[in-house]
Structure formats: C-alpha cells, structure tokens
Amino acid sequence: MTDLLRKGMKINHLRLAAALLTEAKLTDAAHALGIAQPAASRLASEIETIIDAQFYQREGRGIALTPEGHALAIRADRILNEIGDAGREIDELRRGLTGAVAIGAVTGPAIDLVLPVVRHARIDMPAAQVEIEVATSDHLRDMVLDRRLDFALARLPEDSTATLFDYTPIGVEPVSLIARQNHPLMRAQADTSLESLLNYDWVMPASGAILRQTVERALRDLGHAPPARVLNTSSFLLTLAAVSQTNAIAPIASAVAHIFGADGQIQTLNTTLELAVDEFGILTRAGTHLTPTAERLRDLIMDMGKRNQTN
Known part of the structure; x- marks a missing residue:
C-alpha cells in the first residue's frame, strides 16, 4: 500500500x-x-x-x-469534512449539547416528527440552534450531500446514488384529501364516491412529483383515470388558498391536514381512496459521524417515528 x-x-x-x-x-x-x-x-x-x-x-x-x-x-x-466535523464535535462536547444543527424533512414528517422533537429538545438542549428545511426528497438529498444539512427525513433514491447515503427507514407518509368547509361533498348523505370526487377540480403538484404519482397510482389501481381538471402547483400556500376559496380538492400530508383543519377552513374528505406516500427514513451522508447535538435530535426523531408507526 x-x-x-x-x-x-x-x-x-x-x-x-x-x-x-x-x-x-x-x-x-x-x-x-x-x-x-x-x-x-x-x-x-x-x-x-x-x-x-x-x-x-x-x-x-x-x-x-x-x-x-x-x-x-x-x-x-x-477527510477535510471529517476534520471539520471533529472540530464541531469537540466544541460541542466542551460546551455541552449546544451548537447548530440543520435538519431537512418532507412536509408530513416535518410537522409530525421534527417540529415536536425540536420543541421538546428546547428543554434539555436550550442552547442548540436548529434550522429546519422543508422540501422535496430530491432537493433534501442534494443538501445532505453538499453538507448543508446534517441529516434529512426523506426518501432513498432508487438509482445508484443510494450508496452515497446511510439510511434508516421510519415508515410511510399518510395522505388525505381535503376540501373547504361547507363543500358540497361535506353535506349530509353527499355522494363521496371516487366518481363524484373526480367531477371536481383538483389541486396537485406537477406530473412526476411523488405525491401526484401516489394519487394517480391509487386511482389507477381502482380502475379510474386521473382527475381531468388539475391546477398544477408546488406551492402549499396556493394549494390551501385554492381549496379554501373554491370547490377544488387536494391531496396533502395527513399531518398537515390535521393541523390546518383545526381552524375549520378546510376539512378531510372521508373516502375509500387510501393514500400513503412511499417509505421515508433518515438520510445521512455515507460514513458521516454526526455531532452529539445532531445525533441526539436524530435519535429522538427516530424514537418518535417508531412510536407513531406502531400507534
């Protein structure tokens, strides 16, 4: 050698x-x-x-x-990245569980897991500075590889780049269909069959987005074509605005639907269409050793994720 x-x-x-x-x-x-x-x-x-x-x-x-x-x-x-990480870790060990941690997550897990864990972590790690990036899995994976994120809750790529990551699976991401309060489908004895839902406009991400693929695959498995009238947008705020102001229907992460449904502006539709986006988990760069603060947050998120999946 x-x-x-x-x-x-x-x-x-x-x-x-x-x-x-x-x-x-x-x-x-x-x-x-x-x-x-x-x-x-x-x-x-x-x-x-x-x-x-x-x-x-x-x-x-x-x-x-x-x-x-x-x-x-x-x-x-x-090697240089590892030296940089060693400096961060030594500094954190000297000062206790402090320092900056950057976490990425797709929408549902960001609300269901990351936000509760960070809120709880304020108690035993009050000096930790946490940054949360919410984006699609492909964008989060790039940020992990570029060291802009310590770790991310995202989906493992299906190609050869999967070897660039260490991956711990957590579970699937449930999806709900939402509509505005007092939508015709919310009325007593309203027809909420899939045929009825497909008569309305839908708001979805562009073709190729994993959420849209999930909906279209579920409809196809039940013998239905995709919605004929679709407003394409990647903006979550525009999705909520369109749903709350029109009769449009939209699929969003169930965790998000639960939170925004609490104020009564939107409601979850009770349908036979069962939706869940493919498995997600915790991604880190292959071979990377997290700092004590990042490792602590990762472990707390993993524990909560396991509890949520078994409930």
Whole structure:
C-alpha cells in the first residue's frame, strides 16, 4: 500500500485536491483557497510526485482531474469534512449539547416528527440552534450531500446514488384529501364516491412529483383515470388558498391536514381512496459521524417515528 503521508502528503495538498472537485481552473481553485496561482501549481506538481501519477490534464480552457486525481480529491474532501466535523464535535462536547444543527424533512414528517422533537429538545438542549428545511426528497438529498444539512427525513433514491447515503427507514407518509368547509361533498348523505370526487377540480403538484404519482397510482389501481381538471402547483400556500376559496380538492400530508383543519377552513374528505406516500427514513451522508447535538435530535426523531408507526 502506498503511504501517502510518508511520501509527504500534507493538508494543503488535500485542500487543493478537494477544491478541484468543484473548480474547473487551477486559478479558481487557488482563489478559493486564498493562495497565489504559482503556489497552487507547485502543490499540484508535488501531488503528482507523491501519487506517482498525473493529477490533472488540460481540457479546453480549464482542467479535468485524471482518474487518479479524482480518486484523491474524493477522499481529500471526505477527510477535510471529517476534520471539520471533529472540530464541531469537540466544541460541542466542551460546551455541552449546544451548537447548530440543520435538519431537512418532507412536509408530513416535518410537522409530525421534527417540529415536536425540536420543541421538546428546547428543554434539555436550550442552547442548540436548529434550522429546519422543508422540501422535496430530491432537493433534501442534494443538501445532505453538499453538507448543508446534517441529516434529512426523506426518501432513498432508487438509482445508484443510494450508496452515497446511510439510511434508516421510519415508515410511510399518510395522505388525505381535503376540501373547504361547507363543500358540497361535506353535506349530509353527499355522494363521496371516487366518481363524484373526480367531477371536481383538483389541486396537485406537477406530473412526476411523488405525491401526484401516489394519487394517480391509487386511482389507477381502482380502475379510474386521473382527475381531468388539475391546477398544477408546488406551492402549499396556493394549494390551501385554492381549496379554501373554491370547490377544488387536494391531496396533502395527513399531518398537515390535521393541523390546518383545526381552524375549520378546510376539512378531510372521508373516502375509500387510501393514500400513503412511499417509505421515508433518515438520510445521512455515507460514513458521516454526526455531532452529539445532531445525533441526539436524530435519535429522538427516530424514537418518535417508531412510536407513531406502531400507534
């Protein structure tokens, strides 16, 4: 095995290699590191001597890492991230369970799990600063990989990128159909068959969104075509506004429907259409060790998720 440390590999070599994962020019990488271009060139030359292989090659007006260079850069990025995490962890251990934690979640789990846990955590971790990002699974996965989130409650990708994550399943996300208060379908003895529901306008995310796919698949399994008249929007606020002001129907996470139904503006429709979005769980970058504060919050969320799924 080649001992890169014995051959002279230093932190500055790792920093340049990691920078070239995102920068296509050596001058840009040098600028990102706060060093002069000649210094970056010297580091690159030293790297080639240490690894005994070409580090990068010219490509157009920029450069591209060779396979050997890319392998080093990937590992270098991971090593530098681990060093950064070690600093955070040491600081938190010194001060107790404090520090900043960034959590991502799809809508239902954000309300059902993350919000209650964070509220409870204020008691035993009053100094912790928690940021919550609510978005779709694909966006949250990117944020986890980019280290903008410590972990996320989201769905594991179905392609080869799944290996980039550590994943702990929690359960499915129930979905409800909602309509405004005093909607014709809310009246006594109103026909709430699927045929009747499909006579109304629907508000749903655009084609391809997992919520829409869930609804269309459930209807198809029961022998029904998708709704003919659909307002497409990814905006939750616009969805609520459209439902509360018209006779439109919309599918939303049951946790959200329960909260916003408490004020009486919207109500959940009692139908035979059973809806649940595919399994979600806790995603972290593969091989990442969370700081004590983030780990504590993750464990609390997992415990609550397990309790909710068994109730």
